[in-house]
Amino acid sequence: xxxxxxxxxxxxxxxxxxxxxxxxxxxxxxxxxxxxxxxxxxxxxxxxxxxxxxxxxxxxxxxxxxxxxxxxxxxxxxxxxxxxxxxxxxxxxxxxxxxxxxxxxxxxxxxxxxxxxxxxxxxxxxxxxxxxxxxxxxxxxxxxxxxxxxxxxxxxxxxxxxxxxxxxxxxxxxxxxxxxxxxxxxxxxxxxxxxxxxxxxxxxxxxxxxxxxxxxxxxxxxxxxxxxxxxxxxxxxxxxxxxxxxxxxxxxxxxxxxxxxxxxxxxxxxxxxxxxxxxxxxxxxxxxxxxxxxxxxxxxxxxxxxxxxxxxxxxxxxxxxxxxxxxxxxxxxxxxxxxx
Amino acid sequence: xxxxxxxxxxxxxxxxxxxxxxxxxxxxxxxxxxxxxxxxxxxxxxxxxxxxxxxxxxxxxxxxxxxxxxxxxxxxxxxxxxxxxxxxxxxxxxxxxxxxxxxxxxxxxxxxxxxxxxxxxxxxxxxxxxxxxxxxxxxxxxxxxxxxxxxxxxxxxxxxxxxxxxxxxxxxxxxxxxxxxxxxxxxxxxxxxxxxxxxxxxxxxxxxxxxxxxxxxxxxxxxxxxxxxxxxxxxxxxxxxxxxxxxxxxxxxxx
Amino acid sequence: xxxxxxxxxxxxxxxxxxxxxxxxxxxxxxxxxxxxxxxxxxxxxxxxxxxxxxxxxxxxxxxxxxxxxxxxxxxxxxxxxxxxxxxxxxxxxxxxxxxxxxxxxxxxxxxxxxxxxxxxxxxxxxxxxxxxxxxxxxxxxxxxxxxxxxxxxxxxxxxxxxxxxxxxxxxxxxxxxxxxxxxxxxxxxxxxxxxxxxxxxxxxxxxxxxxxxxxxxxxxxxxxxxxxxxxxxxxxxxxxxxxxxxxxxxxxxxxxxxxxxxxxxxxxxxxxxxxxxxxxxxxxxxxxxxx
Numbered sequence: 018x019x020x021x022x023x024x025x026x027x028x029x030x031x032x033x034x035x036x037x038x039x040x041x042x043x044x045x046x047x048x049x050x051x052x053x054x055x056x057x058x059x060x061x062x063x064x065x066x067x068x069x070x071x072x073x074x075x076x077x078x079x080x081x082x083x084x085x086x087x088x089x090x091x092x093x094x095x096x097x098x099x100x101x102x103x104x105x106x107x108x109x110x111x112x113x114x115x116x117x118x119x120x121x122x123x124x125x126x127x128x129x130x131x132x133x134x135x136x137x138x139x140x141x142x143x144x145x146x147x148x149x150x151x152x153x154x155x156x157x158x159x160x161x162x163x164x165x166x167x168x169x170x171x172x173x174x175x176x177x178x179x180x181x182x183x184x185x186x187x188x189x190x191x192x193x194x195x196x197x198x199x200x201x202x203x204x205x206x207x208x209x210x211x212x213x214x215x216x217x218x219x220x221x222x223x224x225x226x227x228x229x230x231x232x233x234x235x236x237x238x239x240x241x242x243x244x245x246x247x248x249x250x251x252x253x254x255x256x257x258x259x260x261x262x263x264x265x266x267x268x269x270x271x272x273x274x275x276x277x278x279x280x281x282x283x284x285x286x287x288x289x290x291x292x293x294x295x296x297x298x299x300x301x302x303x304x305x306x307x308x309x310x311x312x313x314x315x316x317x318x319x320x321x322x323x324x325x326x327x328x329x330x331x332x333x334x335x336x337x338x339x340x341x342x343x344x345x346x347x348x349x350x351x352x353x354x355x356x357x
Numbered sequence: 358x359x360x361x362x363x364x365x366x367x368x369x370x371x372x373x374x375x376x377x378x379x380x381x382x383x384x385x386x387x388x389x390x391x392x393x394x395x396x397x398x399x400x401x402x403x404x405x406x407x408x409x410x411x412x413x414x415x416x417x418x419x420x421x422x423x424x425x426x427x428x429x430x431x432x433x434x435x436x437x438x439x440x441x442x443x444x445x446x447x448x449x450x451x452x453x454x455x456x457x458x459x460x461x462x463x464x465x466x467x468x469x470x471x472x473x474x475x476x477x478x479x480x481x482x483x484x485x486x487x488x489x490x491x492x493x494x495x496x497x498x499x500x501x502x503x504x505x506x507x508x509x510x511x512x513x514x515x516x517x518x519x520x521x522x523x524x525x526x527x528x529x530x531x532x533x534x535x536x537x538x539x540x541x542x543x544x545x546x547x548x549x550x551x552x553x554x555x556x557x558x559x560x561x562x563x564x565x566x567x568x569x570x571x572x573x574x575x576x577x578x579x580x581x582x583x584x585x586x587x588x589x590x591x592x593x594x595x596x597x598x599x600x601x602x603x604x605x606x607x608x609x610x611x612x
Numbered sequence: 613x614x615x616x617x618x619x620x621x622x623x624x625x626x627x628x629x630x631x632x633x634x635x636x637x638x639x640x641x642x643x644x645x646x647x648x649x650x651x652x653x654x655x656x657x658x659x660x661x662x663x664x665x666x667x668x669x670x671x672x673x674x675x676x677x678x679x680x681x682x683x684x685x686x687x688x689x690x691x692x693x694x695x696x697x698x699x700x701x702x703x704x705x706x707x708x709x710x711x712x713x714x715x716x717x718x719x720x721x722x723x724x725x726x727x728x729x730x731x732x733x734x735x736x737x738x739x740x741x742x743x744x745x746x747x748x749x750x751x752x753x754x755x756x757x758x759x760x761x762x763x764x765x766x767x768x769x770x771x772x773x774x775x776x777x778x779x780x781x782x783x784x785x786x787x788x789x790x791x792x793x794x795x796x797x798x799x800x801x802x803x804x805x806x807x808x809x810x811x812x813x814x815x816x817x818x819x820x821x822x823x824x825x826x827x828x829x830x831x832x833x834x835x836x837x838x839x840x841x842x843x844x845x846x847x848x849x850x851x852x853x854x855x856x857x858x859x860x861x862x863x864x865x866x867x868x869x870x871x872x873x874x875x876x877x878x879x880x881x882x883x884x885x886x887x888x889x890x891x892x893x894x895x896x897x898x899x900x901x902x903x
Contacts, residue, residue: 080705084705086705086708139884139887139888142891143887143891145704146641146647146842146846147842147887147891147892149647150838150839150842150883150887151884151887153835153839154839154880154881154883155884157835157876157877157880158876158877158880158881158884160876161873161874161876161877161880162877164873165871165873165874165877172873197471197472200470200471200472200473201467201470201471204465204470204471204473204477204481205456205459205460205463205465205470205480205484206467207470208449208453208456208457208460209457209460211446211449211453211457212446212449212457215445215446215447215448215449216444216445216446216447218408218428218444219440219444219445219446220446220457221408221427221428221429221432222406222408222428222429222432222437222438223432223437223457223458223460223520223521223523223524224429224432224433224458224460224461224524225429225457225460226429226460226461227429233467237471263831263832263835264831267712267716270709270712271709271712271713274705274706274709278705303720303723303724303727304724306716306720306723307717307720307721307724309716309720310712310713310714310715310716310717310720311713311717313709313710313712313713313716314695314710314713314714314717317699317702317706317707317709317710317713318695318698318699318710321699321702321703321706322703322706327448335473337478337481337482337485338481338485341452341485341489341501342452342489342498342501342502344485345485345486345489345490345498346498348486349493
C-alpha cells in the first residue's frame with residue numbers, strides 16, 4: 018500500500034510525464050480507429066467523453082471559477098452546432114468538408130463567442146439568481162428562434178450531417194480547450210475571475226476591471242461550448258432545437274458540480290464519471306436515470322463542493338505558479354548568503 | 358493639493374447620509390475622521406472610492422474628477438482602502454490576494470494570457486516576486502500558500518493593508534484598523550501606520566473609534582455627526598470642542 | 613371585443629395556474645433564499661396524484677384535490693428535511709444543484725411508472741355558457757375562483773396568523789429570530805407544506821384543463837412560473853400573484869395575434885427587458901449591500 022502511494026507520488030510530481038502522455042494520447046487517437054483497436058461503440062463513448070470534458074471545463078469557468086450560475090450552456094452549444102451544420106450541409110461541398118472541418122469548428126466557436134459577449138453584458142449589473150434567469154431566458158430564446166426559422170429546419174432540425182468528428186480531432190480539441198482555459202485561469206485575468214467569485218466589491222476596489230474580466234470569461238466559455246456543439250453535431254449527425262434544451266444544460270451542470278467547482282481536474286473527472294456511469298448502468302434501463310440524480314443529491318450533501326472542489330491536480334497548475342513562493346525563497350537565500 | 362472633496366452630499370432614498378462634506382488633503386498628511394456610529398464615516402470612504410456615486414458635489418484627485426468613475430478606475434488612480442469588516446478573498450491564498458491587487462499593473466493582454474506568451478512568463482515572475490517582497494515587508498511571507506481565511510485575525514488585518522498597498526496607492530484609506538485590538542496591539546498599530554506611511558510615501562485617511570489611536574497619530578481630525586461635519590481641526594482643538602464632547606458624551610463615549 | 617374578452621378569460625385561467633406555482637417558488641425563496649428548482653416537478657407530481665386518484669380510486673373532484681395537495685405537501689416537507697436541510701450552511705449553489713437533482717429524480721421516477729403520456733379522466737362536468745358571444749366554461753370559472761380563494765387564504769395566513777408572522781420574521785433574519793423562541797425548522801416545514809400544496813393544487817387544475825400529462829410537463833411550466841415569481845419580485849408573495857397573471861396574459865396575447873411558436877420567444881424577451889429596467893421585479897426591493 019505504502020509502495021503504491023510512493024509510486025503515485027512519483028508520478029504526480031513528475032511534470033515531464035505530461036507531454037509524454039499527450040503525445041502517446043495523440044498517437045493512440047490515430048491508431049485506435051486505424052487498426053480497429055477498440056470497437057465502434059467504445060470509440061463513440063470516448064468521443065462523447067471528450068465533448069463533455071470541453072463542455073464541463075468551459076462551464077466551470079463561469080459557474081465554478083467565477084461563481085455565477087449559468088444554465089445557458091446548451092444555448093451556446095446550439096449556436097455552434099447550427100452554424101457548423103449549415104456550413105457543412107449547405108455551403109461547403111462534401112468533398113472539401115473533412116479538410117475544412119477545423120475551420121468549421123472555429124467558426125462555430127466564434128459564433129457562440131459573439132453571442133456570449135451579448136450575455137456578458139447583463140452580468141455587469143446582475144448577479145446570482147437574476148443572472149441565472151438571464152441565462153435561462155437566453156437558452157429559451159435561442160431555442161425559440163431556431164424553431165421559428167424554416168430555412169434551418171425549424172422544429173424538425175437538420176438531418177444528414179456528415180460524421181466529421183473523429184477521435185484525433187476530439188482529442189486535439191480537448192487538449193486545446195483544457196490548455197487555453199487553464200492558461201487563462203492562471204493569469205492575471207483568471208485571478209480577476211476568482212476574486213469576483215470571492216468578493217466582487219473588494220475585487221473592484223483592488224483595481225480589478227470586473228467588466229473586462231466577465232466579458233473574457235463569457236467569451237472563452239461560450240467559444241468552447243460552441244466548439245463542443247460543432248463536434249457534437251458532427252458525431253450525432255442530426256440536430257434539432259430539442260437536442261439543446263434545458264435538460265442538456267442540466268447534464269453539463271451535473272458534470273461540473275459532480276467533479277467539483279473551480280477545478281479543471283474536477284471538470285475532467287466529472288465528465289468522465291458522468292458519461293461512463295450512464296453507459297455502464299445501461300442495463301438498469303430507466304432506473305439509471307433515477308439513480309443518477311440520487312447520487313448527485315447525496316454527493317451535494319456529503320461533499321457540497323464536488324469531488325475536487327477548489328482543489329487542483331498538480332499537473333494542471335503552471336510550474337511557476339505552483340512554486341512561486343519556493344522560487345522566491347531560494348532566490349532570497351542566495352541573495353542573503355551573498356550579502357553576508 | 359492631493360485630494361479635494363467639495364460639498365459632497367449623498368442620499369440613501371430620502372435619508373441624507375453625508376451632508377456637504379469638504380476635505381482638502383495635502384500630500385503626506387495623516388488625517389482622521391471620527392464620529393459616533395452611523396455618522397457617515399464609511400459612506401465617505403465609499404463615495405471617495407466610487408462604491409457609491411455622490412448625489413451632489415465633486416471629489417478630485419490631482420484635478421481629475423472621481424465622481425462617476427468606477428471603483429477600479431479610482432483605485433488605478435492611486436486610492437486604496439481597507440474594510441471595516443475584513444474583506445479578504447477568503448478561499449484564495451495569501452499570495453493570490455496580493456497578486457490580484459496588481460491587476461492594473463500587469464502588462465500582457467488576454468490573448469497572451471490564453472497562450473502563455475514570453476511576456477506572460479516575464480510579467481508573472483515579476484508580479485509574483487513583487488508580491489512576495491511585499492509580503493516579506495509585512496512578515497507574511499511564510500503564509501504565502503495558505504488560504505487567507507486560515508490566518509489569525511491580526512494577520513488578516515495586516516494582509517488587508519498589504520493587499521491595499523499592492524495597488525500602488527498614493528492615498529490609503531483605513532477603515533477602523535484597530536477594531537477588535539487590545540491597548541497593546543493598538544500601540545503597535547500606531548507605530549506600524551507611521552512606518553508604512555514613510556516607507557510607502559503615503560497620504561493616509563483614517564476612520565476610527567479608538568480615540569487613543571486617532572489623537573495619537575492624526576495631524577488633523579474631522580468630526581462627523583449625522584452626516585454633517587461637526588468640527589475640524591488639530592487633535593487638541595477637537596478634544597476641547599464642546600460640540601464634540603456633547604455628541605460623544607450623549608452617545609456614552611469617552612474622549 | 614368578444615374575442616378580446618374571451619382571451620382575457622383564457623389569460624386569467626392560465627395566469628392563475630402560473631401564480632399558484634410561482635407562490636411556491638417565492639415562499640421558499642423568501643425564507644431560505646434558495647431557488648427550489650424541484651418545485652415545477654412537484655407541480656407535475658400533483659397532476660399525477662390527481663390522475664391516480666381519479667383513475668384508480670374513482671374519486672370526485674374535491675377529495676382528489678385534497679389528496680393531491682396533501683400528498684404534494686408531504687413530499688415537499690420530506691424533500692426539505694432530507695435533501696435541503698443538511699445543506700443550509702453549505703454554499704448556496706450546492707442547494708440549487710440539489711434541488712435540480714431532486715427535480716430530475718422526481719421526473720425520472722415518475723417516468724419509470726408512466727413512460728407514456730397519461731389521460732386524466734373528466735372530474736368536473738363541463739358546461740359551457742355563452743354570454744354575449746363569449747363562451748365561459750364551468751371548468752374555467754372553477755379554476756379561476758379556486759385559485760383566487762387559495763391565494764386569499766395564503767395571503768391571510770402570511771399576514772394575519774402567528775405562523776405567517778414567524779415566516780416573515782425568519783425571512784428577515786435567520787440567525788436572530790430562532791433566539792426569540794421561534795422554532796425555525798417547524799416554520800420552514802410549514803412554508804414548504806404551504807408552498808408545495810399550492811403547486812399540487814395547480815397540478816390538479818392543469819390536469820383538468822389540459823388532460824394529457826407526462827413526467828416532463830413540470831420543467832417548462834415550472835421555469836415559467838419561476839419567471840413569473842421573478843417578474844413580480846422574488847420573495848414577495850403579492851408580486852408572485854401579479855407576475856403569474858402578467859405572464860399568463862402575455863402568453864395568451866402572443867398566441868392570439870402571432871403564430872403560437874413565438875409564445876416562448878416573446879415571453880422570455882419580455883422578461884429580459886423587464887429585468888433591465890426593473891432588476892428586482894415589480895414589487896421587489898434591492899437588498900442594500902454593506903461595505
